[in-house]
Amino acid sequence: MKRIGITAGALFVAYGIIRLIDGANGDRGPGLAWTSGHLLFLVGMLLFGVVLLLARATVARRRTLATVAAVVGLVGVAAFVRVILIDMIVGFRAADHAAMSVVRDNYDRWPGDLGIYPALQVLGPILFLAGLLTLAVLLTLERRLTAWAPLLLILGFVLISANLDLMPLGGALLGLAFVSAVRPATTVDAVRASGPGNQ
Incomplete structure (x- = not known):
């Protein structure tokens, strides 16, 4: 989870930098910068989907809440992926x-006319943050993440939501949130197992 979370954040940073370069002339897209930037963004979002699954598997207690x-x-990730x-x-x-x-108007209902896409486009980021933040808090309570990890996630999303030009900084904060991640049954459990009462 640690490496994947850091990599996902780094891809957001790369996308943000390319986005700034693409908009240097006043317009963004189409072209190589637009496509390559969005491809990096797509991979980053998919990796955050993997982080959600790994975080859920790592949580030892409150499993039902972790699953929800x-x-x-993941619903938030799916909404992001659709837009990308x-x-x-x-x-x-x-x-x-x-x-x-003009071309975008032809794809407003893609991949099917479900009538929920406008709502998902607004709720997607909220759902993604809510899920990821909840898991981060659960992992913090179990000492799998440090206390500042959830704060970095919130700050990163606030920056990105406030202005997409802050994507490089926001992405960096999202990646840094996972620097302290501890694998299950490793550091934390080893310290507890080697405590005075277990010797």
Whole structure:
């Protein structure tokens, strides 16, 4: 979980930097920067999906709450992935920046007319943060993460939500939140097992 979380945050940083470069001329997309940036963003989101699953598997207590949090977070990931894929499709199909909004209108209901996408687009980030933050708090209570990990997650999301131009900084904070992650049955359990009462 530690390496995957750090890698996911690093990919967000890379996406944010490419996004800033892409917008240097006033317009973003279509083109190589648009596509490559969104590809990095996509992989980063998928890795955060893996983090949710690994975090859920790591939680030793409150398993039901951990499962609910993982499911909620994964719904948020799915909402993010849908938006990213549409952006990539639009980038491929649009001839220039002016045509992107026209092409995007054709994919508002993709991949099916379920009528829930506008709500998911708004709720997706909230669900993702709620799930990931809940798992981080549970892991902090079990001393698998340090107390500042949930705070870094909140701060990272606040920065990204406030302004996408802050994505590099926000992504860095998201990745740093997992630097302190401890694997199950390793450091923490070893210290407890070697305590005076167990010798």
